[in-house]
Amino acid sequence: MILETQPLLQVVALGVLTHLYFRKFEPTSLTNLVSIIVPAPLALLAIQKVAPLNAGQILLTYSVFLVSLICSIVLYRVSPFHPLAKYPGPLINKITQFRNVWVQHTGHLHLVNKDLHDKYGPFVRIGPNELSVIDINAALAILGPGGLGKGRYYEARKDPRAPGNLLALQGQAHTDRRRLWSRAFTNESLANHEDALVKRVESLLTNLTNVSSSPSVDLSMWLSLFSLDFMGDMASISILSQVPWVVQTAQRLPFLSENILKLRQFAVEHGTARFKKGADKKDLWYHLVGAFKDHQPRTHSFSQSDEAGLEKERPAVGAVIADSALAMIAGSDTTATGLSNLFYFLMSHPHCLKRLQAEIDDVFPKDESPLSSSKHSKLPYLTACINECLRLLPPAPTNGPRQVPQDSSGRLFAGRFIPAGTQVYTPIYSIHRNPEYFSPQTDEFVPERWLASGRDDADQTLNLNAFIPFSYGQANCVGRNLARREMMMVASAVIHKFDIRFADGFKPEAWVDQLHDHFVTTRGALPVILSLRV
Numbered sequence: 001m002i003l004e005t006q007p008l009l010q011v012v013a014l015g016v017l018t019h020l021y022f023r024k025f026e027p028t029s030l031t032n033l034v035s036i037i038v039p040a041p042l043a044l045l046a047i048q049k050v051a052p053l054n055a056g057q058i059l060l061t062y063s064v065f066l067v068s069l070i071c072s073i074v075l076y077r078v079s080p081f082h083p084l085a086k087y088p089g090p091l092i093n094k095i096t097q098f099r100n101v102w103v104q105h106t107g108h109l110h111l112v113n114k115d116l117h118d119k120y121g122p123f124v125r126i127g128p129n130e131l132s133v134i135d136i137n138a139a140l141a142i143l144g145p146g147g148l149g150k151g152r153y154y155e156a157r158k159d160p161r162a163p164g165n166l167l168a169l170q171g172q173a174h175t176d177r178r179r180l181w182s183r184a185f186t187n188e189s190l191a192n193h194e195d196a197l198v199k200r201v202e203s204l205l206t207n208l209t210n211v212s213s214s215p216s217v218d219l220s221m222w223l224s225l226f227s228l229d230f231m232g233d234m235a236s237i238s239i240l241s242q243v244p245w246v247v248q249t250a251q252r253l254p255f256l257s258e259n260i261l262k263l264r265q266f267a268v269e270h271g272t273a274r275f276k277k278g279a280d281k282k283d284l285w286y287h288l289v290g291a292f293k294d295h296q297p298r299t300h301s302f303s304q305s306d307e308a309g310l311e312k313e314r315p316a317v318g319a320v321i322a323d324s325a326l327a328m329i330a331g332s333d334t335t336a337t338g339l340s341n342l343f344y345f346l347m348s349h350p351h352c353l354k355r356l357q358a359e360i361d362d363v364f365p366k367d368e369s370p371l372s373s374s375k376h377s378k379l380p381y382l383t384a385c386i387n388e389c390l391r392l393l394p395p396a397p398t399n400g401p402r403q404v405p406q407d408s409s410g411r412l413f414a415g416r417f418i419p420a421g422t423q424v425y426t427p428i429y430s431i432h433r434n435p436e437y438f439s440p441q442t443d444e445f446v447p448e449r450w451l452a453s454g455r456d457d458a459d460q461t462l463n464l465n466a467f468i469p470f471s472y473g474q475a476n477c478v479g480r481n482l483a484r485r486e487m488m489m490v491a492s493a494v495i496h497k498f499d500i501r502f503a504d505g506f507k508p509e510a511w512v513d514q515l516h517d518h519f520v521t522t523r524g525a526l527p528v529i530l531s532l533r534v
């Protein structure tokens, strides 16, 4: 025997003790983890004074230690003593996060999640310390005022070298930064953004007209270019669509990938230039930085701003640049996905497209420009189509999780106790496809369900509270009104100007197959044929 029974039992005990320690002080980084796991068995061997020590003994000690640590963790996670034990879910998910990591990598998280809810019900344990909740009362209480804040999911996505953007901030810091963002999306501010929006929609129409003689036009790509350019206008970062990797980044978006770092660098360069130049329009940047009263270019270097004097604390330049980069990603890709999905649904349902085109023609007769938000309220069927599209294919399908504070005694939501430290997902895709909230034809594109005239049937269910494509509560989508305005304007303008159908040979199912959930949705090509209307 290379080690006696008693010393081996001590190694087993060390494995179990290490697990107990991890339960109280969860390692937050690999360095943290390794700095405990590597020295602990060596320290024990030193205490045991095993001599002479050889490689076999060290190997055995480490193996026994790791096996005991892992067994202790696994047994605890599946035991009735685990605080989430009463929640149903697949055994593998209770034991490890690795399955989720893999599923997330494949881009099918939203689909797998929906299957789990279909099988296990509205509360599912999807990870050792993770719950997914589609009971809308509980979900709204979790996301809404007095609910839960963001947790370790967002921490892990922060770049330690850069200041946090709005998405990554929590608590008072989030509230303070959000106040600046909100000013950029009031009705008055939206009216100020109208010119920039109209200009970009016009250039989209020109570009589509130029390529409309081709046998196939990738509409998804053109919508990406449009939304990137428009967000570039808003965030004061110009000529985005002429930089190919920016488009690639927006279309693929793995967090903090090489392209994201390049994007940040790009944002820093352009943001710094804008900062020096000053503001001549009231775009998003203007609100994040603060207004320049005199519209004069700056002649000296600033590290901080807020000349409007609306804030007690001036926002730091680095934070404004970080938020600017966030706007380009959060604001462009999501809207382009929403619009692409809308066209996909309309082309798949020609009778809906026909009805919509009639509505648009009615509101904007032949010689009238459709580029006016003031008439959007006269387009109820378009609003219904957009709602239905955002319901069936929400561009942020899983939504970011919230977390019960680690140092709390747990929280109660809709009568269900959720223990401290639990990360809670409120997956939008699964909520929107729950027949309890939307039926009949839950999985079908039926815009009529959103119209009062289509809801005569007493068997129809439309739970407006359960419609949360922009999430809900204090950290919901701050740009939602702008996103809707963009979608309304682009859709009405394109449908007003073109007849549109899938390109020959394109299989529409391929569109949905290529939608991947990577926090926001990534997508493939949408080949269409455009014919100018006479």
Ligand code: HEM
Pocket (backbone or CB within 6 Å): 166, 167, 168, 178, 326, 327, 328, 330, 331, 332, 334, 335, 338, 394, 395, 396, 399, 400, 401, 469, 470, 471, 474, 475, 476, 477, 478, 479, 480, 482, 483
């Ligand atoms: C159809 C288009 C859009 C959809 C479906 C969408 C959806 C969402 C969702 C679900 C969230 C919550 C994420 C979370 O809690 O983890 C969010 C947050 C956010 N969205 Fe959007 N979004 C869209 C367009 C926009 C636009 C145009 C902007 C403008 C810049 C924008 C800026 C943001 C920002 C800054 C946040 C973070 C808010 C915060 O943490 O307080 N989004 N969006």
